[in-house]
Amino acid sequence: MIEVTDLYKEFNGTPVLKGISTTFEKGKTSMIIGQSGSGKTVFLKCLLGLHIPEQGEICFDGRNQTQLGIKARRQLRQEIGMVFQGGALYDSLTVEENIMFPLKMFTNNTSAEMLKRVNFVLERVNLSNVNNRFPAEISGGMQKRVAIARAIVMKPKYLFCDEPNSGLDPNTATVIDNLIQEITKEYQIITVINSHDMNSVMEIGEKIVFLKDGVKAWEGTNKEIFKTENEAIVNFVYSSNLFKKVREVYLNETK
Numbered sequence: 001m002i003e004v005t006d007l008y009k010e011f012n013g014t015p016v017l018k019g020i021s022t023t024f025e026k027g028k029t030s031m032i033i034g035q036s037g038s039g040k041t042v043f044l045k046c047l048l049g050l051h052i053p054e055q056g057e058i059c060f061d062g063r064n065q066t067q068l069g070i071k072a073r074r075q076l077r078q079e080i081g082m083v084f085q086g087g088a089l090y091d092s093l094t095v096e097e098n099i100m101f102p103l104k105m106f107t108n109n110t111s112a113e114m115l116k117r118v119n120f121v122l123e124r125v126n127l128s129n130v131n132n133r134f135p136a137e138i139s140g141g142m143q144k145r146v147a148i149a150r151a152i153v154m155k156p157k158y159l160f161c162d163e164p165n166s167g168l169d170p171n172t173a174t175v176i177d178n179l180i181q182e183i184t185k186e187y188q189i190i191t192v193i194n195s196h197d198m199n200s201v202m203e204i205g206e207k208i209v210f211l212k213d214g215v216k217a218w219e220g221t222n223k224e225i226f227k228t229e230n231e232a233i234v235n236f237v238y239s240s241n242l243f244k245k246v247r248e249v250y251l252n253e254t255k
């Protein structure tokens with residue numbers, strides 16, 4: 001479990017995260033949502049250890065990230081897989097080289113062992129015959145799959161995804177969402193996703209943390225989001241007429 005307690009982060013005296021506490025569980029896809037500027041990226045960067053919070057604790061299965069020594073921090077970093085916004089693949093490396101990169105960096109595996117693992121994760125994300133292609137030679141959806149394959153190649157305990165669906169059409173976005181959720185369950189990973197995409201939130205948001213002005217304004221599941229009376233989350237999620245209608249139908253059907 002990841003336990004975040006009273007997390008506080010400021011920049012030049014301006015508070016961005018104002019005492020956030022929450023937990024993320026194994027085998028669940030948890031989502032951080034909120035308006036632009038609400039602090040989602042800063043929160044994810046704190047989890048990754050890229051920002052040092054002024055106050056609070058982030059415990060990864062009992063290990064308080066902010067108090068770990070260099071060696072333990074490096075170990076923890078290796079247990080985290082990251083899917084960056086836009087995929088962040090290396091353009092000059094092939095798909096195979098991109099996925100092999102963390103293995104080369106952090107393991108002493110032989111070339112044959114690394115290749116076996118690369119092919120295994122490529123198969124897991126339903127990609128074949130793309131080993132020697134460059135990122136520019138495959139579609140956006142395929143690039144996301146490669147980014148997911150690279151994120152899981154080190155068998156992470158924790159998977160963080162920043163806007164994994166950005167730039168994808170709705171069908172491909174749903175396929176990527178489902179893939180992330182399947183992998184989360186199959187390998188019992190703790191997955192935390194930053195998202196703007198309400199379809200994703202409704203589809204795979206087993207836990208949703210809603211940030212508003214750096215404060216946790218609501219948390220719950222994608223089912224609870226339909227029923228909640230919390231004004232802040234209702235205004236945020238149901239700003240679209242389509243979602244207002246969907247909510248009405250759901251509430252009528254479950255009366």
Ligand SMILES: Nc1ncnc2c1ncn2[C@@H]1O[C@H](COP(=O)(O)OP(=O)(O)OP(=O)(O)O)[C@@H](O)[C@H]1O
Binds near residue numbers: 016037042
């Ligand atoms: N390195 C930094 N230095 C100073 N201010 C920062 C820094 N990083 C983020 N901020 C500020 O923190 C606030 C929250 O930013 P953050 O990027 O977390 O928002 P967000 O919710 O991820 O927004 P978006 O959905 O647009 O990506 C913003 O006001 C931003 O300007």
